[in-house]
Amino acid sequence: MxxxxxxxxxxxxxxxxxxxxxxxxxxVILTYHGNEAGARDTLALIDKAGGTAVALPLDVGDTxxxxxxxxxxxxxxxxxxxxxTFDFLVNNAGFGRMALFEDTTEGMFDTLMRVxxxxxxxxTQTLLPLxxxxxxxxxxxxxxxxxxxxEPGYSAYGTMKGGLVVxxxxxxxxxxxxxxxxxxxxxxSTRTRIADNAFERFPEVIPGLAAKTALGxxxxxxxxxxxxxxxxxxxxxxxxxxxIEVSGGYNL
Amino acid sequence: MTTLAxxxxxxxxxxxxxPFTVAAVTPSGRSLSEAVTMTVPGAGEPxxxxxGPGTGAFTAAIQARLAGRGRHxxxxxxxxxxxxxxxxxxxxxxxxxxARDLRDILAQHGHRRADVIVSGLPWAxxxxxxxxxxxxxxxxxxxxxxxFTTFAYTHxxxxxxxxxLRRTLRARFEEVVRSRTVWxxxxxxxxxxxxxxxxxxx
Numbered sequence: 001m002x003x004x005x006x007x008x009x010x011x012x013x014x015x016x017x018x019x020x021x022x023x024x025x026x027x028v029i030l031t032y033h034g035n036e037a038g039a040r041d042t043l044a045l046i047d048k049a050g051g052t053a054v055a056l057p058l059d060v061g062d063t064x065x066x067x068x069x070x071x072x073x074x075x076x077x078x079x080x081x082x083x084x085t086f087d088f089l090v091n092n093a094g095f096g097r098m099a100l101f102e103d104t105t106e107g108m109f110d111t112l113m114r115v116x117x118x119x120x121x122x123x124t125q126t127l128l129p130l131x132x133x134x135x136x137x138x139x140x141x142x143x144x145x146x147x148x149x150x151e152p153g154y155s156a157y158g159t160m161k162g163g164l165v166v167x168x169x170x171x172x173x174x175x176x177x178x179x180x181x182x183x184x185x186x187x188x189s190t191r192t193r194i195a196d197n198a199f200e201r202f203p204e205v206i207p208g209l210a211a212k213t214a215l216g217x218x219x220x221x222x223x224x225x226x227x228x229x230x231x232x233x234x235x236x237x238x239x240x241x242x243x244i245e246v247s248g249g250y251n252l
Numbered sequence: 253m254t255t256l257a258x259x260x261x262x263x264x265x266x267x268x269x270x271p272f273t274v275a276a277v278t279p280s281g282r283s284l285s286e287a288v289t290m291t292v293p294g295a296g297e298p299x300x301x302x303x304g305p306g307t308g309a310f311t312a313a314i315q316a317r318l319a320g321r322g323r324h325x326x327x328x329x330x331x332x333x334x335x336x337x338x339x340x341x342x343x344x345x346x347x348x349x350x351a352r353d354l355r356d357i358l359a360q361h362g363h364r365r366a367d368v369i370v371s372g373l374p375w376a377x378x379x380x381x382x383x384x385x386x387x388x389x390x391x392x393x394x395x396x397x398x399x400f401t402t403f404a405y406t407h408x409x410x411x412x413x414x415x416x417l418r419r420t421l422r423a424r425f426e427e428v429v430r431s432r433t434v435w436x437x438x439x440x441x442x443x444x445x446x447x448x449x450x451x452x453x454x
Contacts, residue, residue, distance in 0.1 A: 032438075039438050054435045057407055072407050072440070080435055 003027040003077065003086040004232065005127065007060055008093025010038030012192030013140060016225025017090055018042050022051025024229055027081050029073060031058035031093065035193075054080055060093040060119035061111065066126040073130060085132040088232045091120035091164075092140040096194040098153040109156045116160035121167060131180065136232045139184040140224075141165050141243060146186055148251045161186075165243045172241035181240040183231050188247025190219035214249025223248070284403060284437040285313040291368050291399040291445065292317040301358075301366040301393070302326040302344075303351040303386075304373035308337050314370060315343055325361065327351050352382075354389040365395040371402035376413040383413075383420060391424050391449035400425070400446040406433050407440070424450050 004021050008014040009030035018030045019042065028046060030053055032039035039055040046053040054076045058069050077083045094116050097108050120139060131137075143149025144158035145165055165184055172182040189209045191199050199206065199218075210217045227246050230236060288310055292300055300318065305311050305326045314324055325345045328334040338346040349357055351373065358366065369390055375383060390400055402421075408414050421428045426448035433442045 036438055043436075043438065054440065055438045057439045068407065068410060071410075075406070075433060076435055076440070079433060 001025065001027055001081065002088060003029065003081055003083060004088035004090060005029045005031070005073065005086055006090040006092060007031045007058060007123070008033070009042050009055075010035040012194065012221050013187065013190060013224045013228075014090070014092040015042045015045070016221035017092060017228045018053065018225075019045045019049060019051075020222070020225040020229035021088070021232070022046040022053060023049045024233065025051075026088065026229075026232075027051070028053040029076055029086070030055050031060075031069075033057065033059045033093065052080065058093070060123060061115040063118065063122045066123055069123075070126050070130065073127065077130070085130050085135075086127075087132050087135045089124060089127060089131060089135070089137045090140070090228055090232075091124065091137070092228075093119070094140065094194075096157055096198070098157065100153055101155045104156050112156050112160050116157070117163045117167070120164060124171065128175075134179040136180065136236075137168075137171060137175075137182040138228045138231050139164050139168050139182070140228070141168070141184045141186045143186045143188045143245055143247050143250055146243075146245060148245065149186070149188055149247065168243060169241045176240065181237070183236075183239060183241070184243045185224060185227055185231065186243055186245045186247070187224045188213065188219055188245070188250040190221060190224055192221055212251055213247065214252040217248065219246070219248060282313075284434045284441050284443070285310045287431055287434055287443045288370055288372075288401050288403055289313040289317055291370070291401050293367070296321065298322040298367035299363055299365075300324045300368045300370065301354065303354070303369065303371040303390075304328065305337055305346075306330075306333055306372055308340065310370055310372050311337060311341055311344060315341055318343075322367075323363070325357075325363070325366075327354065327357060352385045352389050354393045358393055365398065366393055367395050367398045369394055369398065369400045371400070373402065375402065375404070375417045376408060376411065378413070380416060383417060387420055387424055394449050396448070398447075398449075400449070401443055402446075403441045403443045405439050405441050409442075418444075421446055426450060 004026050006014050006018045006028060009018040010032035018028045022028050030042055032055060043053050043055055056072050059065055077086060097112060141164045142161040144154040145162035168182050168184040175182055206218055224246050292314055299322060300314055302314060305328050318324055327347050327349050329350055331348050334346045334348045347357055394400055404414055421444055425446035429445045431443040433440050
């Protein structure tokens with residue numbers, strides 16, 4: 001049985017990924033930060049799907065928490081699955097902040113950097129000793145880092161996500177010696193709780209985004225979660241160092 | 253899941269209003285409540301004291317284990333929680349009080365010592381002095397063959413308040429046993445089972 005760690009799985013893409021993995025028979029350690037009720041919902045969905053999961057709190061923006069987190073992961077692996085390693089890592093936790101370049105504050109930039117770039121970088125480094133040879137990593141990036149998704153207001157967010165795309169390639173190179181594949185997915189606009197639940201607060205933006213999307217709607221978490229689960233699977237064993245846009249053809 | 257939602261909402265609301273009094277954040281899951289209340293005996297007429305019941309995460313489990321036997325005294329500092337609890341569990345004597353006054357409260361109710369004390373108190377949020385006062389009250393109110401249980405979250409176990417609690421429990425009870433981690437709880441937690449209180453005579 002494979003075991004995956006999915007960060008930021010109390011809602012949205014992370015929640016979908018956790019459930020999709022569980023449906024494919026993968027045990028899941030999911031993390032949440034603040035949204036404990038959401039983490040319980042994910043556990044309930046996985047339970048309903050007949051899967052096994054453990055929810056651990058983790059602030060991806062706090063590198064000091066990573067070493068204790070690894071201890072918790074090791075304990076959860078051994079108590080729940082009688083394993084001392086895990087197979088898949090999904091660096092998904094994140095948040096969105098939008099501001100025009102001239103309005104972007106240093107504080108906002110630093111927070112985005114800490115959570116979206118430094119967090120996945122050092123969390124992966126911390127967890128690497130527990131990641132099994134032949135395993136796989138998927139990072140959640142964004143089409144805000146691609147030409148197709150360029151919109152005003154995402155210079156800081158998109159820059160961090162772009163950094164994560166580059167990190168994905170370097171990890172794919174360096175971890176290839178252990179047979180570990182590393183890829184990323186770049187979602188377009190997806191109905192999640194990102195940016196303080198923006199899609200629920202401003203539903204009027206949805207038709208405009210759908211009109212710019214070739215397949216005629218905005219993305220749903222499962223549109224992305226299914227791709228992440230597939231990328232981690234044996235079906236994609238020859239794919240590494242790739243960034244896959246999953247946006248329904250945004251700006252096509 | 254859905255039946256727990258209103259309690260969780262109430263709890264969070266209270267926590268945001270007064271985070272230092274209501275620090276356990278959300279009612280704990282069923283498997284944890286089973287582990288924490290395992291010390292309630294299945295026979296006889298025990299006196300069970302519940303400290304800091306909050307929205308009643310452990311209350312239902314205690315009531316279920318007692319099944320009408322013995323006495324169940326709940327001590328809650330928050331009057332709103334206490335009111336809800338009393339309305340929901342008519343079999344529980346709910347007292348609005350500070351758990352530090354446990355000895356006086358037992359005396360007022362005409363009780364001697366408790367057979368079982370179960371704590372849902374947020375130890376990590378308490379200053380060292382308050383932790384000490386509370387544990388004085390616990391050891392001073394527990395029958396010599398009684399047991400005291402409390403829980404802690406796995407991910408905070410190396411933080412200073414959690415280490416201090418562990419040290420303090422070991423100093424105050426001859427037997428302190430840590431349960432396995434209840435991984436199903438969000439966040440994962442474990443239980444301390446404490447027996448044979450070390451009572452310093454005044």
